[in-house]
Amino acid sequence: MPTYLLVTALTAIRILGRNRLRTGLTMLGIVIGVGSVIAMVSIGEGAKAAVAERVASMGTNVILILPGAVTTGGVRGGQGGVVTLTTADAIELKKRIPLLRETGWGRRDVMQIVNGNKNWNGTVNGISPSYLTIRGWSFTGGGPFTQQDLDTAARVAVLGQTAVDNLFEPGEEPVGAIIRINHVPFRVIGTLAPKGQSAQGMDQDDVIFIPFSTAERKVFGTYFLGSVGALFASTERPEDLAPAVAQIREVLRQRHRLQPDQDDDFFIRTQVDIGKVHEETSETLTAMLLAVASVSLMVGGIGIMNILLVSVTERTKEIGVRMAVGATRRHILIQFLVEAMTLSLLGGCIGILVGILGARATTVVAGWPTIISGETVAAAFLFSVAVGLFFGLYPANKAAWMNPIDALRYE
Amino acid sequence: MAALISCEDLWKIYRLGDVEVQALRGIDLLIREGEFVAIMGASGSGKSTLMNILGCLDKPTKGCYRLQGIDVGGLRADQLAEIRNRRIGFVFQNFNLIPRTSALENVQLPLFYRGLPLRQQRALAAEALARVGLQGRENHYPSQLSGGQQQRVAIARALVASPSLLLADEPTGNLDTQSSLEIMAILDHLNKVQGITIVLVTHETDIAAYAEREVVMKDGRILTDRKMLSGSSALSVEA
Numbered sequence: 001m002p003t004y005l006l007v008t009a010l011t012a013i014r015i016l017g018r019n020r021l022r023t024g025l026t027m028l029g030i031v032i033g034v035g036s037v038i039a040m041v042s043i044g045e046g047a048k049a050a051v052a053e054r055v056a057s058m059g060t061n062v063i064l065i066l067p068g069a070v071t072t073g074g075v076r077g078g079q080g081g082v083v084t085l086t087t088a089d090a091i092e093l094k095k096r097i098p099l100l101r102e103t104g105w106g107r108r109d110v111m112q113i114v115n116g117n118k119n120w121n122g123t124v125n126g127i128s129p130s131y132l133t134i135r136g137w138s139f140t141g142g143g144p145f146t147q148q149d150l151d152t153a154a155r156v157a158v159l160g161q162t163a164v165d166n167l168f169e170p171g172e173e174p175v176g177a178i179i180r181i182n183h184v185p186f187r188v189i190g191t192l193a194p195k196g197q198s199a200q201g202m203d204q205d206d207v208i209f210i211p212f213s214t215a216e217r218k219v220f221g222t223y224f225l226g227s228v229g230a231l232f233a234s235t236e237r238p239e240d241l242a243p244a245v246a247q248i249r250e251v252l253r254q255r256h257r258l259q260p261d262q263d264d265d266f267f268i269r270t271q272v273d274i275g276k277v278h279e280e281t282s283e284t285l286t287a288m289l290l291a292v293a294s295v296s297l298m299v300g301g302i303g304i305m306n307i308l309l310v311s312v313t314e315r316t317k318e319i320g321v322r323m324a325v326g327a328t329r330r331h332i333l334i335q336f337l338v339e340a341m342t343l344s345l346l347g348g349c350i351g352i353l354v355g356i357l358g359a360r361a362t363t364v365v366a367g368w369p370t371i372i373s374g375e376t377v378a379a380a381f382l383f384s385v386a387v388g389l390f391f392g393l394y395p396a397n398k399a400a401w402m403n404p405i406d407a408l409r410y411e
Numbered sequence: 412m413a414a415l416i417s418c419e420d421l422w423k424i425y426r427l428g429d430v431e432v433q434a435l436r437g438i439d440l441l442i443r444e445g446e447f448v449a450i451m452g453a454s455g456s457g458k459s460t461l462m463n464i465l466g467c468l469d470k471p472t473k474g475c476y477r478l479q480g481i482d483v484g485g486l487r488a489d490q491l492a493e494i495r496n497r498r499i500g501f502v503f504q505n506f507n508l509i510p511r512t513s514a515l516e517n518v519q520l521p522l523f524y525r526g527l528p529l530r531q532q533r534a535l536a537a538e539a540l541a542r543v544g545l546q547g548r549e550n551h552y553p554s555q556l557s558g559g560q561q562q563r564v565a566i567a568r569a570l571v572a573s574p575s576l577l578l579a580d581e582p583t584g585n586l587d588t589q590s591s592l593e594i595m596a597i598l599d600h601l602n603k604v605q606g607i608t609i610v611l612v613t614h615e616t617d618i619a620a621y622a623e624r625e626v627v628m629k630d631g632r633i634l635t636d637r638k639m640l641s642g643s644s645a646l647s648v649e650a
Contacts, residue, residue: 003529018511321507324468325568326496326524328489404468408507 012339029300030347036293038355044286046369055275059136065231068266086226104130107229115179120166126215142175142190153213157186160207161194301391308395320407333400340392348384416442421474434460436631449619452628500569504581506561508553515549521572539567559590
């Protein structure tokens with residue numbers, strides 16, 4: 001049987017090689033189909049990876065707790081409408097939930113920042129020192145502020161890349177410089193490595209970090225001491241996120257003295273929730289593109305079937321002769337299936353090349369990230385084998401079930 | 412000699428719409444090993460139908476056909492294919508070589524389907540081509556060969572599997588006289604020297620004269636069945 005398959009495959013290649021134009025046109029459908037599947041999937045994978053990267057830029061295993069909507073006398077406030085979270089909440093959470101690696105807090109406001117003759121309207125964040133580690137910020141110069149800076153409400157600031165770009169001349173050293181935030185002088189003690197866009201498309205580098213106590217006492221003002229814009233926490237492992245969220249909810253409800261029939265006065269989001277939304281979007285897009293590409297692969301398969309049916313009819317007499325000298329139905333079936341598979345495999349291989357080139361071109365021309373994975377290529381290859389098998393089966397069967405006499409007499 | 416072919420009351424009935432065509436109407440025929448039989452008859456006499464059944468390409472509607480003692484009527488399609496492959500060689504009027512495929516590969520075909528190793532296929536096929544005088548033409552395509560040469564390739568293909576029965580359906584029908592003589596000389600040699608049983612369908616009396624027995628058919632029945640005295644020696648064709 002291996003000899004039979006080998007010889008049949010070689011014969012198939014010879015037969016297909018005789019009619020190059022026809023073979024080429026038949027394969028074109030598969031080439032386009034496989035090529036577009038590869039290109040589409042690699043664009044989808046690229047988009048997914050870009051999203052994952054942005055989500056990861058939040059830090060690892062991050063939990064975000066936001067002040068919630070509170071209904072007061074029938075009037076429902078929106079998210080963050082009421083300040084319900086405090087620095088004490090964060091400290092208590094850390095104390096009572098061992099799953100949490102760290103907790104932190106912050107408040108933000110947009111402020112005018114001045115350095116010499118340059119000024120910039122940027123987001124100022126008053127934060128606990130732990131915030132920077134939770135969110136995974138790293139430094140390009142200088143370093144973070146300390147617990148002592150927080151305790152003494154020190155006027156020190158850490159700048160994101162966008163803030164640096166807008167407040168300093170190129171080549172000017174930011175660390176050590178004195179800038180003014182809302183007329184209050186701050187010493188720059190560190191600059192942060194850029195993170196790029198957030199999952200929501202915001203510029204994450206347009207930030208200035210100052211100690212929380214400094215912010216509430218000297219820059220923002222406050223409703224009451226210790227009220228925060230958001231709490232942050234992180235866990236050691238991703239699988240700890242869900243139990244940690246449940247425990248946070250329990251502790252906060254207890255601390256806020258919420259009755260069982262009352263809604264939470266906070267929202268808890270994890271990185272997973274945020275990532276999921278974006279992943280779903282890109283997955284929907286990939287699925288749609290893939291559906292379109294699959295249709296073209298189908299059309300390619302139908303092309304193969306069509307040409308094979310013509311070929312079977314043209315070679316009816318040959319089939320009769322082969323049967324007369326002892327070919328069984330299975331021999332004939334395999335012969336035509338091998339021809340179909342040769343067409344689809346060859347088309348598939350060219351299609352893979354076309355797809356890879358197409359993906360590259362997309363990256364170069366449109367600037368979209370694309371990823372060509374081995375799995376994608378393997379799947380496309382297997383898919384083209386399946387197409388050949390599926391669409392070859394009918395013509396091959398038609399050939400195999402010919403009556404030897406009718407086939408021999410066919411003119 | 413043992414019976415190679417034994418037919419008892421063979422009927423073949425075709426149905427074309429409402430019309431029933433009785434192609435064979437009760438054929439009794441016994442052919443022994445080593446015989447050279449010519450089947451003659453006008454077109455429509457049923458000789459091609461009989462040939463198809465003898466060649467295991469078709470099954471009788473009724474009756475029993477035994478080839479070397481095997482009741483062919485009870486076999487499945489793949490078993491019939493194997494019988495054709497191992498026991499029967501076909502030579503057709505229009506050669507029926509596979510186009511754009513070399514003479515050697517055409518001759519290899521039965522061995523290929525038998526599953527012999529490639530090397531053995533080639534050796535046996537080359538030998539069969541040599542036996543019909545075509546050494547040196549192994550790599551020619553059918554289109555590069557004359558009609559007589561093509562028919563010799565077809566005979567080599569029929570011989571290569573060492574069948575016990577050679578069925579020749581008007582083998583000289585498309586050939587000029589000279590080529591016909593050559594082909595018949597080969598067949599005669601195969602029968603006389605190698606003892607291969609040959610059943611030949613023809614409507615040319617001078618071709619039939621090579622045989623030692625002549626079966627004449629008419630309207631699906633055997634009209635006459637007679638021994639001829641001296642086979643090919645009775646013939647004198649003025650070429």
